[in-house]
Amino acid sequence: KYWYEAFGLTSPTGIELSGEASGFVPSPAWKEEKYGDPWRLGDTYNTSIGQFGFQITPLQAVRFTAAIANGGKLLKPQLIASSSPEFRQIDIPPAYFKVAQEGMRMAVISDRPDATVKALNVPGMKISAKTGTAQLGSHNEYMNSWSIGFWPSDNPKYAYAVVLEKAPAHTASG
Numbered sequence: 722k723y724w725y726e727a728f729g730l731t732s733p734t735g736i737e738l739s740g741e742a743s744g745f746v747p748s749p750a751w752k753e754e755k756y757g758d759p760w761r762l763g764d765t766y767n768t769s770i771g772q773f774g775f776q777i778t779p780l781q782a783v784r785f786t787a788a789i790a791n792g793g794k795l796l797k798p799q800l801i802a803s804s805s806p807e808f809r810q811i812d813i814p815p816a817y818f819k820v821a822q823e824g825m826r827m828a829v830i831s832d833r834p835d836a837t838v839k840a841l842n843v844p845g846m847k848i849s850a851k852t853g854t855a856q857l858g859s860h861n862e863y864m865n866s867w868s869i870g871f872w873p874s875d876n877p878k879y880a881y882a883v884v885l886e887k888a889p890a891h892t893a894s895g
Contacts, residue, residue, distance in 0.1 A: 722746060727811050728785040729795050730777050735807075736798040744781050747774035772855050782882035787870045788876035789821045791847070825849035826874045838868065847874040856890060864890045 725731050725746045734743040747768050749760035755774075767773040780798060788795045793811040826849040828838045838850040850870030857863040866885045871877045 722842050723863035727795075727813075728780055728788060730785060734778075734780055734784055734798050735801055736780065741780075742778055744777040745774065752851075771853055773888070779882040779884055782867065782869050783880050786871055786882065787877075787880035789818060789825070790880055822849060822874070825851050825870065829870075838870070841868075841870065846872055848872040849874040849877075857887060858890075862890055863887045 722731070724819055725744070730741050730744040734752065743759075749764075752758060752760050752764060764773060764774070765883065768775050771777075784796060784798065788811055793813055794806075794808040794814055795811055797807040799806070826847075828836050829841050829848055829850050831839075837852045841848045841850050848870050849872065850868055853867045855865050857865060864885075864887075866888060868883045869881065871880045
């Protein structure tokens with residue numbers, strides 16, 4: 722849970738808008754209370770990849786993505802462009818951020834079949850990105866899909882998060 726908190730995923734970002742939600746990370750106590758079922762190793766796996774009961778907002782996703790891109794500055798979102806940036810530094814060695822940055826770039830430019838964001842390999846833009854998908858419905862008939870990223874990869878200036886909610890999990894054949 723420490724890392725979720727360090728990257729700001731369990732608390733509001735502090736943006737000056739009313740009604741901002743906090744993120745939620747499942748825990749053994751939560752699962753026991755909600756389902757009357759003990760925590761299992763698979764629950765740890767699912768939570769670590771952002772599934773099960775894990776919930777964050779797109780703004781929280783952009784914020785942690787920007788922190789990966791900028792070497793650990795967890796920024797407070799500002800609505801006024803001329804505002805002085807407010808941030809706290811996440812205490813992780815720079816080499817660890819570099820590994821994440823390089824991995825996100827490889828997800829876009831790699832020729833490997835497991836590169837998940839090849840569609841963003843656009844000439845003239847050096848985007849680094851990551852995707853995630855979660856199945857929904859009693860028969861996994863829907864999916865929520867995310868893409869997060871930053872650009873330009875070699876000197877990040879922008880971060881994004883895109884969410885597609887409750888899309889059909891299968892494609893029509895024709």
